[in-house]
Amino acid sequence: MNIKKVQKDIDSCRFCFMCRHICSMARVTGSEVVNPRSRGLMLSYVLRGTIPYSADLEDTVYKCCMCGCCADWCEGDWNPPAYVQEARFDMVERELAPAHITALRDALLKNGMIADPGEPVLASVENSDAKALLYKGAYPDAQIERYFTQAAALMDRAGIQYAYVAGAPSGFAQLYRLGYRQDAQRVARQVLDLAKAKGVRTIATLSALDAYILDLLADEIGCKNDFSIVPVVKMLMDAVEDGSIKVNAKDLSVTYHDSDIMARYLAMTDKPRSVLSRLGASLTEMEWHGSRARTTGGLLLAAMYPAESAALVARRAAEASETGAQALVTGDIEDALLLTGKTGQETLTLIDVIGRAAL
Numbered sequence: 001m002n003i004k005k006v007q008k009d010i011d012s013c014r015f016c017f018m019c020r021h022i023c024s025m026a027r028v029t030g031s032e033v034v035n036p037r038s039r040g041l042m043l044s045y046v047l048r049g050t051i052p053y054s055a056d057l058e059d060t061v062y063k064c065c066m067c068g069c070c071a072d073w074c075e076g077d078w079n080p081p082a083y084v085q086e087a088r089f090d091m092v093e094r095e096l097a098p099a100h101i102t103a104l105r106d107a108l109l110k111n112g113m114i115a116d117p118g119e120p121v122l123a124s125v126e127n128s129d130a131k132a133l134l135y136k137g138a139y140p141d142a143q144i145e146r147y148f149t150q151a152a153a154l155m156d157r158a159g160i161q162y163a164y165v166a167g168a169p170s171g172f173a174q175l176y177r178l179g180y181r182q183d184a185q186r187v188a189r190q191v192l193d194l195a196k197a198k199g200v201r202t203i204a205t206l207s208a209l210d211a212y213i214l215d216l217l218a219d220e221i222g223c224k225n226d227f228s229i230v231p232v233v234k235m236l237m238d239a240v241e242d243g244s245i246k247v248n249a250k251d252l253s254v255t256y257h258d259s260d261i262m263a264r265y266l267a268m269t270d271k272p273r274s275v276l277s278r279l280g281a282s283l284t285e286m287e288w289h290g291s292r293a294r295t296t297g298g299l300l301l302a303a304m305y306p307a308e309s310a311a312l313v314a315r316r317a318a319e320a321s322e323t324g325a326q327a328l329v330t331g332d333i334e335d336a337l338l339l340t341g342k343t344g345q346e347t348l349t350l351i352d353v354i355g356r357a358a359l
């Protein structure tokens, strides 16, 4: 049973209410079943053989957006998303994943993404001098073309030679999070093999989630030390900081939304603010920001539980709107996609803001 590895976390949460009011899914559902205490209690019963794994555990195991707000709040450093993830592996191994989750897996295996991939728009970039593979991930070309094109132009400006492979395998991050570890490892291996075939050791991902999960899977596969896997937005922020991308500061009043992955999984909260300041942006913070930022739930939750996703996005959009800032900026394309048009403000990624200021 995979959850045995995280028994201490499970047993620490089962009688604790200290992050109940922080849990994103508990707050938008009003349900006592989905907070970390209830998840811990139910999984502690499973660990002790009091109840078996069953389809009845869907809310405990799947109705979590893995935002990490609970783990960030926890004084004991316990980690509910870690045991939710292990419980998903267990459910999948026992063929107990709900039908709507297996349908998502089928879509990911068929198309490399959950959404309809649509017509390809982005062409491969061959480059025998490439030092990095620019990786688009599990998003339809038409949905992310603007972000991808801007990121590619800025890599050129920073002097980072890159290659891009249209139609590269994708979906490992979503498969992993849904509990399909073997599928995720297989797709990740294909991506890493592609990087090897291109002769590069750096993989620059458009999505922060892809960077985090691909690094984790590279470790599971046993080739973590062969690659540097980073969100492309980090490379571009580095390039602004070290002067490889020269900028002309432009006045802009912004509020900054920290995504789950960038803030709580990759601990990247100061750097975006420092770069925004260099770019001339004046920042008005939302009440919940930095590592305490409220989540949108991400695109995977939107596919798993649309109503809960919409409630999380609306909650975060209202917070952004209340700041009165001209623009909402985020480092994460998933959150940009979710928040665009919801706040009454212009929604920009950090890549957009760097692109506007680049000389």
Ligand code: SF4
Residues within 6 Å of the ligand: 012, 013, 014, 016, 017, 018, 019, 020, 036, 037, 070, 071, 073, 074, 075, 076, 077, 078, 079, 080
């Ligand atoms: S994560 Fe920490 S604060 Fe939350 S229930 Fe578990 S032990 Fe308590």
Ligand code: SF4
Residues within 6 Å of the ligand: 022, 023, 024, 025, 026, 034, 035, 036, 063, 064, 065, 066, 067, 068, 069, 070, 071, 080, 081
């Ligand atoms: S990761 Fe988020 S949704 Fe899941 S239990 Fe923790 S706070 Fe709740």
